[in-house]
Every structure is written in structure tokens, then in C-alpha cells.
Amino acid sequence: MLASGESIALEQTMIAHTSLAVSDYRRSKAFYVKALQPLGYQNNMEYGQAAGFNDGKNTDFWISQESTVVPMHVAFEAKNREQVEAFYKAALAAGAKDNGGPGYRDYWPGYYAAFVYDPDGNNIEAVWYDYSKAK
Numbered sequence: 354m355l356a357s358g359e360s361i362a363l364e365q366t367m368i369a370h371t372s373l374a375v376s377d378y379r380r381s382k383a384f385y386v387k388a389l390q391p392l393g394y395q396n397n398m399e400y401g402q403a404a405g406f407n408d409g410k411n412t413d414f415w416i417s418q419e420s421t422v423v424p425m426h427v428a429f430e431a432k433n434r435e436q437v438e439a440f441y442k443a444a445l446a447a448g449a450k451d452n453g454g455p456g457y458r459d460y461w462p463g464y465y466a467a468f469v470y471d472p473d474g475n476n477i478e479a480v481w482y483d484y485s486k487a488k
Contacts, residue, residue, distance in 0.1 A: 370405075370412065373427065373475055374419035378402040380448075380472050381416050387447035388469070389414070391439030392429050392479060428478040434465055440479035441467035452476055463487045 375381035382404045386396050389406055394414065398405030402418035414427070431437045438455045445451065449469035458464045463483035471477050 368413070370415060371427065372403070372415035372417055373425060373471075373473075374422045375416045375471075375473050376419070376422050377472065378404075378416070378418040384444075384447045384449070384472055385414075385416060388440065388444035388449065388471075388477070389429065391436055391443050392431055393436075394429075422473045424474040424476065426476040426478065428466070428480050431479045431481040434481055434483070437465055437467050437479045437481050441469065444469040444471075444477065448472060449477070457483075457486070461487065 382396065385394075385404070385406060392408070394406045394408050396404050397407040398412050404416050405412040406414040408414075414429075429440070431440065434455070441455050449471060451468075452470050453466070453468035455467040456465065458466055461482075463486035464480065465483050466478050466480040468476060468478045
């Protein structure tokens with residue numbers, strides 16, 4: 354029991370998981386296995402032509418084979434600048450197309466990100482919030 358005035362800090366998750374439609378399941382699964390590895394993700398679930406990726410805490414990212422693909426934007430939070438850069442290099446090596454190399458963006462003083470297009474044209478981003486730049 355908490356004493357009067359005490360509180361427990363609870364981590365809040367806004368989105369439990371999300372899924373992207375892909376046109377070629379095998380190609381996209383191979384891409385995401387390589388591209389997300391630097392961010393700590395592993396492919397830990399598979400159901401038919403759907404694959405789930407876990408960041409060590411939750412299987413929060415899925416891809417699934419669909420007949421129609423509408424390109425979307427998904428951003429993954431990195432723990433530091435090095436993870437953003439490693440994601441970018443790994444994604445390009447896995448077949449991504451460049452959509453903005455690692456660097457600070459004008460969105461917010463500490464917004465450090467890299468962007469790539471996956472095999473279906475989805476805009477995939479890794480972002481690190483550098484709070485030291487926001488002061």
C-alpha cells in the first residue's frame with residue numbers, strides 16, 4: 354500500500370502493435386529481419402503469411418501478405434544515434450531505397466532520424482530523441 358501522496362510511475366504504451374501489408378511476404382520478411390536487427394527486433398512469430406517482430410518486450414510490429422498494398426509510414430524508436438545509423442546501413446544492405454540519411458531534422462531540436470523505403474514503398478524510419486539538444 355502506498356502512503357498518502359506517493360505514486361507509482363507506470364509506463365504507458367499508446368499502440369500495442371501495428372501491421373503493414375506487403376506484396377511479397379518472403380522478400381519483406383527477409384528485409385525486416387535484417388533492417389530491424391540493429392534496433393533489437395527479432396522475428397519471433399509466424400502465422401501463415403504474417404510475421405511478428407519483437408523488440409524484447411512485445412511483438413509490436415507485424416507484416417502480412419495482402420493483395421493490395423497502400424504505402425504507409427512507420428517509425429521505430431532507437432535508443433541512441435548509433436542504432437539509427439546501424440538501422441539505416443542494415444536497411445540499405447537489405448535492399449531499401451534511401452529516403453533521408455541519418456541526421457537531425459527540423460521537426461524538433463533533438464530529432465535524429467533516418468528514413469528508407471522498404472520493398473513495397475513504405476516509409477520506414479528509425480528515430481532517436483536527443484534530449485540534450487532540446488535544452
